[in-house]
Amino acid sequence: MSGMKQKSYIARNxxxxxxxxxxxxxxxxxxxxxxxxxxxxxxxxxxxxVSMIAPFLWMLSTSLKNPNDVLAxxxxxxxxxxxxxxxxxxxxxxxxMKTVPFAMFYLNSLFVSICITVxxxxxxxxxxxxxxxxxFPGRDKLFFGYLATMxxxxxxxxxPVFILLRHLGWIDTYKALILPGIFSAYGxxxxxxxxxxxxxxxxxAAKIDGCNYFRIFWHIIxxxxxxxxxxxxxxxxxxxxTTLMWPLIVVNTHTKYTLPVGLAYLQGVHNTDWTLLMxxxxxxxxxxxxxxxxxQRFFVEGIKLTGIKG
Amino acid sequence: MFNRxxxxxxxxxxxxxxxxxxxxxxxxxxxxxxxxxxxxxxxxMDLLSGDCKFLGLGNYFNLMKDPYxxxxxxxxxxxxLSIPLSMAGSLLLAIALNQKLxxxxxxxxxxFLPTICSGVAIFxxxxxxxxxxxxxxxxxIAQMGNFLGLKLVGPNWLTDEAWAKPAFIIMxxxxxxxxxxxxxxxAALQGVPRELYDAAxxxxxxxxxxxxxxxxPQISPTTFFxxxxxxxxxxxxxxxxxxxxxxxxPNGSTTTIIYYIYNNAFxxxxxxxxxxxxxxxxxxxxxxxxxxxxxxxxxxxxx
Numbered sequence: 156m157s158g159m160k161q162k163s164y165i166a167r168n169x170x171x172x173x174x175x176x177x178x179x180x181x182x183x184x185x186x187x188x189x190x191x192x193x194x195x196x197x198x199x200x201x202x203x204x205v206s207m208i209a210p211f212l213w214m215l216s217t218s219l220k221n222p223n224d225v226l227a228x229x230x231x232x233x234x235x236x237x238x239x240x241x242x243x244x245x246x247x248x249x250x251x252m253k254t255v256p257f258a259m260f261y262l263n264s265l266f267v268s269i270c271i272t273v274x275x276x277x278x279x280x281x282x283x284x285x286x287x288x289x290x291f292p293g294r295d296k297l298f299f300g301y302l303a304t305m306x307x308x309x310x311x312x313x314x315p316v317f318i319l320l321r322h323l324g325w326i327d328t329y330k331a332l333i334l335p336g337i338f339s340a341y342g343x344x345x346x347x348x349x350x351x352x353x354x355x356x357x358x359x360a361a362k363i364d365g366c367n368y369f370r371i372f373w374h375i376i377x378x379x380x381x382x383x384x385x386x387x388x389x390x391x392x393x394x395x396x397t398t399l400m401w402p403l404i405v406v407n408t409h410t411k412y413t414l415p416v417g418l419a420y421l422q423g424v425h426n427t428d429w430t431l432l433m434x435x436x437x438x439x440x441x442x443x444x445x446x447x448x449x450x451q452r453f454f455v456e457g458i459k460l461t462g463i464k465g
Numbered sequence: 466m467f468n469r470x471x472x473x474x475x476x477x478x479x480x481x482x483x484x485x486x487x488x489x490x491x492x493x494x495x496x497x498x499x500x501x502x503x504x505x506x507x508x509x510m511d512l513l514s515g516d517c518k519f520l521g522l523g524n525y526f527n528l529m530k531d532p533y534x535x536x537x538x539x540x541x542x543x544x545x546l547s548i549p550l551s552m553a554g555s556l557l558l559a560i561a562l563n564q565k566l567x568x569x570x571x572x573x574x575x576x577f578l579p580t581i582c583s584g585v586a587i588f589x590x591x592x593x594x595x596x597x598x599x600x601x602x603x604x605x606i607a608q609m610g611n612f613l614g615l616k617l618v619g620p621n622w623l624t625d626e627a628w629a630k631p632a633f634i635i636m637x638x639x640x641x642x643x644x645x646x647x648x649x650x651x652a653a654l655q656g657v658p659r660e661l662y663d664a665a666x667x668x669x670x671x672x673x674x675x676x677x678x679x680x681x682p683q684i685s686p687t688t689f690f691x692x693x694x695x696x697x698x699x700x701x702x703x704x705x706x707x708x709x710x711x712x713x714x715p716n717g718s719t720t721t722i723i724y725y726i727y728n729n730a731f732x733x734x735x736x737x738x739x740x741x742x743x744x745x746x747x748x749x750x751x752x753x754x755x756x757x758x759x760x761x762x763x764x765x766x767x768x
Binding site for chain 2: 193196197199200203204206207208209210211213214217225277278279281282284285286289290291292294297300301304306307308309310311312313314315316317318319321334335337338340343367368369372393396397399400403404414415418419422429432433435436437439440443444447448451
């Protein structure tokens with residue numbers, strides 16, 4: 156395949172030569188020029204990659220510094236990048252702060268994110284199956300309604316939902332953190348698009364064998380849709396792991412803070428203790444990094460599924 | 466015949482059961498709140514004092530006269546300068562990664578990291594990077610100065626009104642350059658038919674001409690899509706970073722529309738006014754979406 160691409164136009168169309176087409180083959184192989192081009196691209200890519208990574212490395216280095224060293228400006232440039240002392244204690248300190256229950260934030264975030272993710276994937280998949288495969292009156296109108304709400308900014312609904320939760324007395328509860336996050340038009344839309352691409356034969360065969368819709372859904376649709384479900388799972392988890400505004404609005408008690416709100420709170424309490432703040436931040440991005448590095452292809456899939464077909 | 470009817474009924478019942486949980490949530494947390502929000506925007510509603518009275522379009526008229534609102538709209542638009550910058554970067558990057566060089570996958574992963582790690586942790590990191598005395602950026606500027614034998618002093622990025630917005634733009638470009646847009650561009654580049662380049666080469670086109678006459682028109686649907694999506698995102702952006710890094714300051718220079726909604730609704734409990742702002746925001750986004758619909762299907766072709 157790649158060999159094909161390197162051949163020139165004429166080499167791939169020998170018929171042109173036979174006809175005596177009057178043009179000269181312009182594309183020559185300039186190995187030197189190619190080498191130069193390639194090394195230029197590599198160098199540019201490397202410089203870019205370094206500037207992408209550098210802030211993270213600095214974050215790591217800061218999180219391991221002695222608190223007094225952070226604010227000291229060092230004339231020797233590489234000392235800025237390497238902590239002169241590896242103060243792992245910073246990480247221990249983050250978990251054991253008396254005023255800021257960091258471990259609690261972490262558990263809250265895990266709990267809330269997992270609940271939202273499981274709930275959203277389950278309800279979206281079920282609704283998407285109904286929209287993609289079952290016929291019922293008003294289906295297309297209802298689906299259009301789902302689509303239409305996707306372009307409404309979250310803030311439009313945020314205010315009435317807040318007032319509603321306040322009336323229900325749910326402010327400052329896990330319910331308020333989790334429930335509004337579970338139902339997603341976006342997830343339903345994405346999975347419906349994917350279900351539509353699945354072949355129908357298996358389902359028809361199962362129907363003839365007397366399978367009901369629930370068994371078809373569980374034993375055929377779900378196993379076939381693992382990549383799409385994994386994509387939605389990843390996106391949803393990452394989204395709820397990093398969301399700041401909603402938890403900020405509905406939760407007041409420190410012990411119910413999720414990690415983003417907790418970090419903001421930590422920043423308020425220990426405003427200048429940068430080693431602590433960076434250690435906390437490292438702990439927050441660690442799960443994201445792990446999820447990302449293991450599920451990378453699902454990101455690309457997800458972007459292609461919803462992005463291009465948009 | 467009877468059997469078929471029964472099947473149809475069964476299918477309907479199954480459909481409603483499958484739909485029920487999602488639809489219930491959709492009604493309670495999305496569609497009814499949208500209507501409620503529209504009603505709210507016609508009211509003066511203060512959650513603290515419990516005041517509630519009908520204003521008609523009063524909130525909207527006040528909004529048009531509100532100098533803060535206009536300023537924050539301008540901030541939001543200004544900060545969207547990061548869109549063309551990061552798009553240009555994404556395209557360049559996609560072209561570089563499309564050269565079938567070795568190690569492309571590693572580069573793609575590395576460039577994607579800032580996008581994936583967004584959130585409070587990263588904004589806190591950038592708050593430190595922009596720290597005037599001990600931030601990475603000013604240290605590097607000073608070290609560069611030492612190297613050149615000059616005395617360079619970096620600005621007070623986040624506390625100087627003139628530098629706060631550029632600081633946010635730089636950060637957004639760093640975050641967005643290798644992200645979703647780059648992947649969309651990469652996919653678009655891979656979809657350009659090879660024959661077009663061959664034909665251009667036969668006509669004696671150089672690389673630059675090939676880019677402007679083949680690549681650029683061929684990837685224009687993707688460019689259009691990215692512009693639209695970035696605009697929609699851009700109008701709703703700016704809360705998290707401003708909340709963490711500047712608190713909307715200095716002097717309101719990093720407060721965006723969404724931050725103003727947050728302040729009105731959840732700091733000052735002026736629910737009606739906040740709802741009116743969110744409806745204006747919705748109208749802006751709706752118009753951009755109309756633009757998208759208008760141009761889809763014409764000139765824009767997806768394979």
